[in-house]
Amino acid sequence: MLYTNPRGIGCVECHGRFGEGQQIANYIHKRKGKTLQGPRINNLSFREFENALQKTKKVMPKYYLTSNEIEAIYKYLESIEKPQEY
Ligand code: HEC
Structure with missing residues (x-):
């Protein structure tokens, strides 16, 4: 839930469904x-993710x-990641 709509603006809008990155505009x-x-x-370490x-x-x-x-979002991204695609 936090990844798709935290504070009303979803990370998913700019970083894609799996955090794979995407074109915004x-x-x-x-x-x-x-x-x-x-x-x-x-593909970031937790430290990099948190700093960012x-x-x-x-x-x-x-x-x-x-x-x-932050930890919840990081774990969520880890859990939905599909490594065989990358
Ligand atoms: C409006 C679009 C937008 C939204 C919404 C957004 N991001 Fe970002 N994010 C970016 C852009 C663009 C960058 C690259 C740095 C910059 O120019 O701001 C970035 C950078 C990052 C980075 C650093 C990447 C790196 O390689 O260092 C992380 C981590 C990140 N975002 C996580 C998130 C998370 C988690 C959320 C939701 C809480 C989120 N972002 C919401 C656009 C967005």
């Missing part, structure tokens, strides 16, 4: 086509998740 900036990409997040969620990012909203919540 295409746009034009200074006449160049750009793509906004949500990075893959199902605690610092302010450029695009990603800051969630102020508790460490229990």
